[in-house]
Amino acid sequence: MLVFIDDSGDPGFKFDQGSTRHFVIACCVFTSPEAAENVANDVRSFKSNMGWVNKSELKFSQTRKDINLEFINKFCSKDFFVRAIMVDKTGIRSNFLANNHDHFYNYAINKVLSRSNGTIENAKVRIDGKGSREYKNAMSAYLRTQANSRSLPVIKDLKFVDSRGDQLIQLTDMVAGCIRRSFDDTRSDSPVFRSALAPMWRKEKSDLWLFG
Secondary structure (H helix, E strand, C coil): CEEEEEEECCCCCCHHHCCCCEEEEEEEEECCHHHHHHHHHHHHHHHHHCCCCCCCCCCHHHCCHHHHHHHHHHHCCCCCEEEEEEEEHHHCCCHHHHHCHHHHHHHHHHHHHHCCCCCCCCEEEEEECCCCHHHHHHHHHHHHHHHCCCCCCCEEEEEEECHHHCHHHHHHHHHHHHHHHHCCCCCCCHHHHHHHHHHHHCCCCCEEEEEC
8 A cells, every 4th residue: 555645735833924824735546656657657647648747847836727627637536545734724723733843743634534434544655855854864763653552553664755757746746736725715616626535535435634
């Protein structure tokens, strides 16, 4: 099992200075290496059909709305499922989390992994690599301790990868961005994104947890 993790929004709580109200962690989960490689090749083909070079990085926030929608419409039916959490940060009452962005980020990832209801087990986890070596080591230790508390661990192996060269982290970025946009009531197109994501949530193992 392979799990790719990325986020949308920011972990900050300074709403009067531009922090996003919602923060999303998305996990794209593949039950075999073959399924993962097939979808990675499909991402490469999508970029090629757009006239982009293979090294181009797909990022929801830097891509036109029509391309984002075309992408999610195409990939919702592919051979993977999504476990995600969307945090309404206005509902967070912990001063510790609100004042420690790294801890809040780690907390959100742990929540979505720990609440997989058996759908994520003994998985190779790949996270978009951000931060210093010390931060990555601390994050890895925290997630292994917290998420692997059950008899059958959620995490078998955890690595940080560069999104610029990883097609499936780019896929996860697009999924996370679409999820957050679909609940952004300040945007008139949010219902369009909710509709585009509907086939994803009909998959047996997919789940979106609205938190906060």
